[in-house]
Amino acid sequence: MAMQDSTGTASLTRTTTQLSPEVLDDALAPLAAALGDRLLTPSAAAFAETAVVFMGGPERTPAAVARVRDTAEVAAVLAVARETGLPLAVRSGGHSYVRHGLADGGLVLDLRLMDGVEIDAAAGVGHAQGGVLAGAYVTAAGEHGLATGFGDTGSVGIAGLALGGGIGYLSRLDGLTLDSLLGAEVVLADGTVVETNPDEHPDLYWALRGGGGNFGVVTRLDLRLRELPVVTGGMLAWAAEPGTLTTILTALAEAPAELSAMVNVMVAPPMPMIPAELHGKPLVMALVCFAGPASDAEASLARLRAPGAVHDSVGEIAYPEMFAGVGGPAGGATAAARTGFLGDGVWAPSEEWSAAAIEAVSGATHGLAVVNLRPMGGAIAGTGASATAFAHRDAAWMVTVQGLVPDPDAVPALREWVESAAGELGVGGRGYVNFMGDTTPQDVRDAYPEATLARLREVKRAYDPQNLFASNHNVAP
Numbered sequence: 001m002a003m004q005d006s007t008g009t010a011s012l013t014r015t016t017t018q019l020s021p022e023v024l025d026d027a028l029a030p031l032a033a034a035l036g037d038r039l040l041t042p043s044a045a046a047f048a049e050t051a052v053v054f055m056g057g058p059e060r061t062p063a064a065v066a067r068v069r070d071t072a073e074v075a076a077v078l079a080v081a082r083e084t085g086l087p088l089a090v091r092s093g094g095h096s097y098v099r100h101g102l103a104d105g106g107l108v109l110d111l112r113l114m115d116g117v118e119i120d121a122a123a124g125v126g127h128a129q130g131g132v133l134a135g136a137y138v139t140a141a142g143e144h145g146l147a148t149g150f151g152d153t154g155s156v157g158i159a160g161l162a163l164g165g166g167i168g169y170l171s172r173l174d175g176l177t178l179d180s181l182l183g184a185e186v187v188l189a190d191g192t193v194v195e196t197n198p199d200e201h202p203d204l205y206w207a208l209r210g211g212g213g214n215f216g217v218v219t220r221l222d223l224r225l226r227e228l229p230v231v232t233g234g235m236l237a238w239a240a241e242p243g244t245l246t247t248i249l250t251a252l253a254e255a256p257a258e259l260s261a262m263v264n265v266m267v268a269p270p271m272p273m274i275p276a277e278l279h280g281k282p283l284v285m286a287l288v289c290f291a292g293p294a295s296d297a298e299a300s301l302a303r304l305r306a307p308g309a310v311h312d313s314v315g316e317i318a319y320p321e322m323f324a325g326v327g328g329p330a331g332g333a334t335a336a337a338r339t340g341f342l343g344d345g346v347w348a349p350s351e352e353w354s355a356a357a358i359e360a361v362s363g364a365t366h367g368l369a370v371v372n373l374r375p376m377g378g379a380i381a382g383t384g385a386s387a388t389a390f391a392h393r394d395a396a397w398m399v400t401v402q403g404l405v406p407d408p409d410a411v412p413a414l415r416e417w418v419e420s421a422a423g424e425l426g427v428g429g430r431g432y433v434n435f436m437g438d439t440t441p442q443d444v445r446d447a448y449p450e451a452t453l454a455r456l457r458e459v460k461r462a463y464d465p466q467n468l469f470a471s472n473h474n475v476a477p
Helices: 021-038 071-084 134-142 158-164 202-214 242-253 294-305 319-323 351-362 408-425 441-447 450-463
Strands: 002-004 010-012 064-067 088-091 107-110 117-120 125-129 181-187 193-196 217-224 230-239 259-267 282-290 315-318 334-344 368-375 395-405
Touching (some): 021 064, 117 134, 158 217, 181 202, 202 217, 202 450, 230 242, 230 294, 242 282, 242 351, 259 294, 259 351
Parallel strands (some): 088 107
Antiparallel strands (some): 230 282, 230 315, 368 395
């Protein structure tokens, strides 16, 4: 059907539908024959544990989950979705804040059985299928003393991470995860399998790097590796004071590209490594990684340690240990988040901003409240803004205000806190698709500058004109 998109131009969009049980059974019959017990419907014993993602939320029950093993099976699932009008979701790791990996009453294309990793150490390239998780890849590469930069969580699917950006421990040194994406195998909406790289389907290659899952199902990623047998890493924590937080953030902003961190401002949980007198009080907690010689790490780390850390477990470790034990079971708490980019160059927040961040988490009345900061700069800024669909290259910090609650009834109050705190901290206006908590047209406009969004729409019209891939931060064709 024809409709008006946010630019006022006519576009085609796919009409999804709900099918009666009898019609649905007939529609799924070809997949049942092809996949056998890997096509799961709500009556299957394994369905409940398969049709769940990491973030909780309103009930969202698929009509079927198709667990595929190769590109032919991916194409078969896409054919059923095209022909029936069933909503389609593509699931890899399942970490989306807005639960893009589930399609209520629709088809879930589950890539998790496509979990093969091949490390070509001589070429410095890692090949990973579309269902590979970060922890598995990092471990496989680490056996060769090699690494590709991901985020900070081992249970995240690397396909979704890379297609949206990938801001993590090696980003200031090597760029975003998408900057390490050398090429990919993609199953398009019509079932065609293509290779994309700078020379083959270059517009698709450009769009995949930041445009998310809008353009096809990525079934293999080719990723650049670097030598990284060990890092200096671990956790540092400080009692939260405005001057302390500003000192830490200034040190990170001015640090060499080898040093990065994930900084959380939060109320201290009753963790055994945190002094008991700080439990329930504001805390600054950072996972720190220096990806250079240990002899060079001390000068940078000294500035972080200067305010007097209450916990310090930073030392020389194998890089995969940075991902050990980070994650959690699927189907957990319900989240709300607002993400944005602040400053440019080596800018760091003022003490007034730091005080506001500490006050925001201290005043939260729901479950877990966090202000998360990730330093940008370095190699991220070294790539031109138009080189990939991720365009927020000039920012100094990515900041996410987020909260988790176990009770879905508490979500309205959680969202109110997130929006209020984000407003106080100036977070908004420029968003990061991998951390967005909503899927409105404005969120898509926040994620992409006007010129970037216009080019993404052109690629979408070329590769998915009927918008089969709509369970994402959708770029309407």
